Amino acid sequence: MFRFMNSKHLKVLNLLLPLITGIFILSFVGYKASVASFTHDESFTYLNFVPLDFMDIVSFQPANTNNHILNTLLMKFSEQIAGSSELALRLPNLAFLVIYMVFTFLILKKSADFFLIPGFILMIFNPFLLDFFGLARGYGISIGLMIFALYFLIQSFESHRNRNLVLFNLGALLASLANFTMLNFYVSGLIVFNLLLYLQTRTNKNQNFPIRYFIRKNAVNFAALLISTAILFEPVRKLGKYLTLDFGSKNGIRDTLASQVYNTVYNTPISNTTESWLTGIIILILCVNFILIVTNLIHTNPRFIHKNKFLIAVGSITLLMLAASIVQHFLFGYDFLKDRFALFFYPLIVLNFIFLMDYLSTFKIKNMVYAFAFLLIPLFTYNLATNLKTSSYKDWKYDRDTKTIMLFLESFSMHNAEKITLGVNWIFEPSTNFYRVTRDFDWLEPVSREGIVGNEDYFYDLKEELPANAEVLFLPPNGEAVLYRK
Numbered sequence: 001m002f003r004f005m006n007s008k009h010l011k012v013l014n015l016l017l018p019l020i021t022g023i024f025i026l027s028f029v030g031y032k033a034s035v036a037s038f039t040h041d042e043s044f045t046y047l048n049f050v051p052l053d054f055m056d057i058v059s060f061q062p063a064n065t066n067n068h069i070l071n072t073l074l075m076k077f078s079e080q081i082a083g084s085s086e087l088a089l090r091l092p093n094l095a096f097l098v099i100y101m102v103f104t105f106l107i108l109k110k111s112a113d114f115f116l117i118p119g120f121i122l123m124i125f126n127p128f129l130l131d132f133f134g135l136a137r138g139y140g141i142s143i144g145l146m147i148f149a150l151y152f153l154i155q156s157f158e159s160h161r162n163r164n165l166v167l168f169n170l171g172a173l174l175a176s177l178a179n180f181t182m183l184n185f186y187v188s189g190l191i192v193f194n195l196l197l198y199l200q201t202r203t204n205k206n207q208n209f210p211i212r213y214f215i216r217k218n219a220v221n222f223a224a225l226l227i228s229t230a231i232l233f234e235p236v237r238k239l240g241k242y243l244t245l246d247f248g249s250k251n252g253i254r255d256t257l258a259s260q261v262y263n264t265v266y267n268t269p270i271s272n273t274t275e276s277w278l279t280g281i282i283i284l285i286l287c288v289n290f291i292l293i294v295t296n297l298i299h300t301n302p303r304f305i306h307k308n309k310f311l312i313a314v315g316s317i318t319l320l321m322l323a324a325s326i327v328q329h330f331l332f333g334y335d336f337l338k339d340r341f342a343l344f345f346y347p348l349i350v351l352n353f354i355f356l357m358d359y360l361s362t363f364k365i366k367n368m369v370y371a372f373a374f375l376l377i378p379l380f381t382y383n384l385a386t387n388l389k390t391s392s393y394k395d396w397k398y399d400r401d402t403k404t405i406m407l408f409l410e411s412f413s414m415h416n417a418e419k420i421t422l423g424v425n426w427i428f429e430p431s432t433n434f435y436r437v438t439r440d441f442d443w444l445e446p447v448s449r450e451g452i453v454g455n456e457d458y459f460y461d462l463k464e465e466l467p468a469n470a471e472v473l474f475l476p477p478n479g480e481a482v483l484y485r486k
Helices: 008-035 040-048 054-058 069-082 086-111 113-124 127-131 138-158 162-178 182-203 210-217 219-242 253-264 272-298 302-307 309-332 345-360 366-386 394-399 402-413 426-438
Strands: 422-424 458-462 471-474 481-485
Touching: 008 086, 008 113, 008 127, 040 069, 040 086, 040 394, 040 426, 054 069, 069 086, 069 138, 069 162, 086 113, 086 138, 086 309, 086 345, 113 345, 113 366, 127 253, 127 394, 138 162, 138 182, 138 309, 138 345, 162 182, 162 219, 182 210, 182 219, 182 302, 182 309, 210 219, 253 272, 253 309, 253 345, 272 302, 272 309, 272 345, 302 309, 309 345, 345 366, 394 426, 402 426, 402 458, 402 471, 402 481, 422 426, 426 458
Parallel strands: 422 458
Antiparallel strands: 458 481, 471 481
16 A cells, blocks of 8 residues: 555655645745734834844843744844835745745655655644744744754754754754743753763763763853853843743643644634544653653663654653743743744644654554554645635734725825824734834824723724724624724
8 A cells, every 4th residue: 555655756756745835835824924914913013122223122122022032133124125014024934934844844854754745744734833934923933943953953963063063053042032932942952962962872882981072062062052141141031030921821731732732723613522632642642752762761772762863852852841831830930831832832743743653664553654644634734725814813813904994094084184093902003003104104193002092083993892883984794803983
């Protein structure tokens, strides 16, 4: 059944299918980025942080979790080059989608060639993940850099060139600047590097002076860590001093993993039972990998260590990052990560699964393993196809029609001798002001974040808040918001 897996046709398929898929995904995400309304968080960043000086952005001044430092800097640069359109400001994340796909391909090609196609599909065909490669936020950038850094971490053992470690540290540092949660990845990556280094010495009987060897091999890491600490110290200090990270879950790691299930299915409803089963499968995969890693490390199995470096690295990093979340919850009171704040776990979970399948395929059940992995392709394809939305992003559906409504409101400006005032629900303040600023709507007074007062000329609010005496001016089909006047 899978005899074609050993043929030259597989190599061609492994090149063509990811290329075609990647071009399609990039085209879709790029198109959506160009037409979808700018959202609350993107607009807040643009209005409050992009205008700041370089040093204020980098030093996290003022301290605010909306300021994803690297994303803010790239938005500032992109605006100077390409203007302030939605696409221009979202271009950096689109660029990191390309990086994410390229290094996903390289990781799978190097470590699990027979599973490259299902692995690539599972890594890409997640509509919630794709949202964040089309938004001017730090999440997509950080995930692209995480995969970039992961590749070079393993490459440092395949090719003992300092360049690989330099690129790992650079990728991890930049990922941390895009999303501070990636500091857990950076530290976990350094731990795993030394774990693999230790295992390498254990399996090499001719290795002498392990302490000196470790110091020499970590020279690049020590230097990079000093630079990274100098860059990250001030923003991380302010993050811990002035901000409370209470926008996740208080119920434990299960919520972290479960959120990856219900966000992956996007707007497709699933039962609590199905969600529990799928979350249980994720936990099972991580537990099996943990047992495999620990068992083979205790017995110092050279063959397993040599052939499964990616499994050891990705499995260990995932478990260390989950452990870090638990420790930070009990020591500092941080919420457990979930939803978009835990999105970086999705590609790590997929890689854990693919590397486990690759390991199991070395046994007599390989045909069953191949069949199971390839049967997931139509399921993920169907899920993506039914959730391809070009008009809205899942976490900011309420902003779907902001651009349309602002352009509609513009038609009323010619009838007013004085500037128009617009009262909005506070969640619409950033996006309405974004269009006021970027479209040069000088006929509109600045929109207040204090909510609707009642004496404004027009009102923009959630549909369920529409008062009885309102004259509806614009109510988009299936929209969540409405423009009206009294």
